Amino acid sequence: MDFKDFLSNKLKSIEKANWKRNLIIQKPIDSIRRIVHFVEGFDSVDKEIIQFSSNDYLGLSQDPRLIEAALEACKEYGFGATGSRLITGTSALHIQFEEKLAEFKSTEKALFFSSGYAANVGTISALVGKQDLILSDELNHSSILSGAKLSGAELIEYEHLSIDSLEQKLIEYRKDYKNALICTESVFSMDGDIADLKSIVEIAEKHDAWLLVDEAHSTGVFGGEGRGLVYKLGLTDKVHVQMGTCSKALGVEGGYIAGSTELIDFLIQRAKTFVYSTAPSIPAIAALMESLKICQAENWRREKLFKNVQLIRAFCSAQGLELIEGQSQIICLKMPSNEIALKWSGKLMELGVWVQAIRPPTVKTPRLRISVSALHDESNLKQLFEALNTFL
Numbered sequence: 001m002d003f004k005d006f007l008s009n010k011l012k013s014i015e016k017a018n019w020k021r022n023l024i025i026q027k028p029i030d031s032i033r034r035i036v037h038f039v040e041g042f043d044s045v046d047k048e049i050i051q052f053s054s055n056d057y058l059g060l061s062q063d064p065r066l067i068e069a070a071l072e073a074c075k076e077y078g079f080g081a082t083g084s085r086l087i088t089g090t091s092a093l094h095i096q097f098e099e100k101l102a103e104f105k106s107t108e109k110a111l112f113f114s115s116g117y118a119a120n121v122g123t124i125s126a127l128v129g130k131q132d133l134i135l136s137d138e139l140n141h142s143s144i145l146s147g148a149k150l151s152g153a154e155l156i157e158y159e160h161l162s163i164d165s166l167e168q169k170l171i172e173y174r175k176d177y178k179n180a181l182i183c184t185e186s187v188f189s190m191d192g193d194i195a196d197l198k199s200i201v202e203i204a205e206k207h208d209a210w211l212l213v214d215e216a217h218s219t220g221v222f223g224g225e226g227r228g229l230v231y232k233l234g235l236t237d238k239v240h241v242q243m244g245t246c247s248k249a250l251g252v253e254g255g256y257i258a259g260s261t262e263l264i265d266f267l268i269q270r271a272k273t274f275v276y277s278t279a280p281s282i283p284a285i286a287a288l289m290e291s292l293k294i295c296q297a298e299n300w301r302r303e304k305l306f307k308n309v310q311l312i313r314a315f316c317s318a319q320g321l322e323l324i325e326g327q328s329q330i331i332c333l334k335m336p337s338n339e340i341a342l343k344w345s346g347k348l349m350e351l352g353v354w355v356q357a358i359r360p361p362t363v364k365t366p367r368l369r370i371s372v373s374a375l376h377d378e379s380n381l382k383q384l385f386e387a388l389n390t391f392l
Contacts, residue, residue, distance in 0.1 A: 018338035019359060031059035031251075031375050034354065049349065050380050052370050053356040057221055057329050058301040059375035060251030060294060066287040073286030081279035086268070089279025097285050100292055101256050104227055105244075106236045109264035112285075114277050116216050116245035116255030117143040122273030123241060123257050124183065124212065125150040126266070133177035135169055137161070137184045139191065141214060144183045153181070160188075163199045170207040180209035186229040187217040190363045192326030197229060201238045212241040220249025221305065221329060225296040250291045254280050301374040305329055308372045308381065315385050319392055324367060331370040332358075341366040344391060351387040 001009075014020050025037035032051050037044060060066060073093065081089040094112065101110035113119040124147030128134060132153040136144055139160045148155045156173055159165035166182070174180050182204050184195045197213065204211045215228040223232035226249065230239050242258040257267060267274060295301075309329055316323055316333065324332035335341035338359045345357035345368060359366045370384075 017360075018342060019361065028062055031056055031062045032373050032380060036349070036354070047352070049352045049354045050376075050383055051354050051373070052376075052384060053354050054371055054373065055217070055248035056251055056373060057249040057305055057371070058226075058251065058295060058298075059373050060249070060291050063251065063291070063294065065294065066251065066290050069290040070283035070287040074283045077282040079281055079283060081281055083279065084275065084277060085279045086275060091279075091282055091285070093282055093285045093289070094279060097289055097292075098256075100289065102258060104225075104292060104296070105242055105258035106227065106231060107242065107258040108261045110256050110258040111264045111267055111271075111274065112246075112280065113255045113257070113271075113274055114280055115253070116214075116243070116247065117146075118273035118277060119243050119245075119255035119257055120144050120214065121147040121150060122271035123243065123267060124148055124181070125272065126270040127151070127210070127241070128153040128179060128181050131178040133173055133180040135166060135180065135182045135209070137188075137195070139188055140183055140185055141189060141216070144185075144212075144214060148183070153177075161193065161195060163196055163203065166200065167203050167207075170203065170209065174207050174209070180207065181212060182209050183212045183214070185214040185216070187215075187222070187328045187330070188326075189217050189330065190332070190358055190367075190369065191324050192328040192330030192332055193324070194229070194327050197233055197235055197239075201235055205238070210240045211238070212243060213239050215242060215244040216248060216255075217328065217330065219244035219246075220295050221302060225299070226302060246288050246291070250288060250295060252288045252291055253284050254288070305372060305374040308374070308376050311381055312370060312372060312384070315381075315388075319388070321388070321392075329372045331372065333368040333370070335366040335368060338366045341368060344368055347390065348387050351383075351390065353384050353387045355384075 026034045028034055034049050034051050035046050036049050037046055083089045098110045098112055120143035128151045130152040134148045134153045134155045136157050137160055138157040156169050158169050187194055213230055218228045220226040222229045230236055230242055244256055246252050246254045312331055322334040324334055341357035345355055348355045355368050355370055358369045
C-alpha cells in the first residue's frame with residue numbers, strides 16, 4: 001500500500017471512533033488563565049479561558065521567582081547543557097538539585113531525567129530482564145508499560161487497585177522468575193484515585209518482590225511539605241524505587257528517581273534514557289531549585305488546593321454528576337460516549353472553561369478530567385459551575 005494512503009486510512013479510522021486529538025494553541029496569562037487560539041472556517045479568534053486541565057497543581061509554572069532564577073542561571077551558565085550527563089552535560093547545579101531532591105524524598109540519592117516518561121522507561125528496562133517478572137496495575141501510565149515491554153521481562157497486569165488480584169498473580173507466577181518488580185502509581189493520573197501502598201508493601205515483602213511507586217501526581221501535593229504519599233505513609237524505607245516528575249506540581253520539567261545510593265549509581269551506568277540523553281537545561285534546573293524551595297515553604301498552596309477540590313466535588317455531587325471515585329486533585333466526570341465527552345468539552349471551552357475530554361486509547365472509558373489548582377479562586381469556580389449547569 002502507498003505510504004500516504006496507509007496513513008490516511010489509519011487517520012480515518014481514528015476519526016471515525018472519535019479518538020482523534022488536536023493540538024490546542026495557547027499562551028499563558030498566568031498559572032490559570034490562557035489565551036486560546038481558535039480557528040473557525042476562514043476566521044480565527046483569540047479567547048481568554050480559565051484552565052481546568054493543567055497539572056500545575058500548586059500554580060508555580062508562572063511564578064516570577066522561578067522565572068528570575070532561570071534568567072540568572074542563563075546569564076551565568078548559558079542555556080543548553082551541550083551534551084549528555086556522562087560527557088559534558090553535568091553542572092554543579094545538576095548535582096545540587098539532585099541532592100535537594102534526595103533530601104526532599106528522604107532517600108540516600110536521586111537522579112534527574114529529561115522527563116517522567118524517560119525516568120520510568122529507563123529505570124524499569126535497566127532493572128529487570130528476560131528472567132524477571134513485572135506486576136503492573138492495569139491502569140498504570142504508558143511510560144511504565146513501555147519500560148516493562150522494553151525490558152523483556154514477563155509483564156502481568158493485575159486488576160486496578162486490587163490487592164487480592166496482585167497477590168493472586170504473585171502466587172501464580174512469582175516462583176517461575178528470578179526477580180519480581182511491582183509497579184504502581186500512588187495517585188492515578190486519569191482517575192484521581194489512590195493506591196493502597198501499605199498493603200502493596202506488605203505483599204511485596206511477603207513474596208520477595210521489589211516495588212516501584214510512580215509519584216508523578218503526588219509529588220508536591222501530598223505529605224509534609226509535599227514530599228509525596230510514600231513519605232506521608234512512612235514507607236520511604238520500604239519502597240525500592242520512587243519515581244516522580246517536576247513538570248506537574250513543581251511547574252517546570254523533567255522526572256526523577258529517588259532511592260538508595262546503589263540504585264542511583266546503577267542507573268547512571270545502565271538507564272539508557274539517562275546515558276544517551278542530553279542533560280536538562282541549566283535554567284530549568286535553577287527554576288526547579290526555586291520551585292522545590294517554594295513547594296516546601298508555602299503549605300497554604302496545598303491547603304487551598306484541597307479546599308477547592310472539596311468545593312468542586314460537593315457541587316458535582318449536588319448536581320447529580322457522576323464522578324469516578326477519587327480522593328485527589330484530579331476529578332473525573334463519567335461520560336457515556338466519546339461523542340458526548342467531546343461535545344461537553346467543546347461547549348465548556350466556548351463558555352471560557354478548559355476541561356479536557358479524555359478518551360480511548362488513553363483510557364478505557366471516556367470522561368471529562370477536571371484538574372484543580374491552588375490558585376483557582378471563587379470567581380473561577382463560579383464560572384466552572386455555571387458552565388457545567390448549562391448541561392443540567
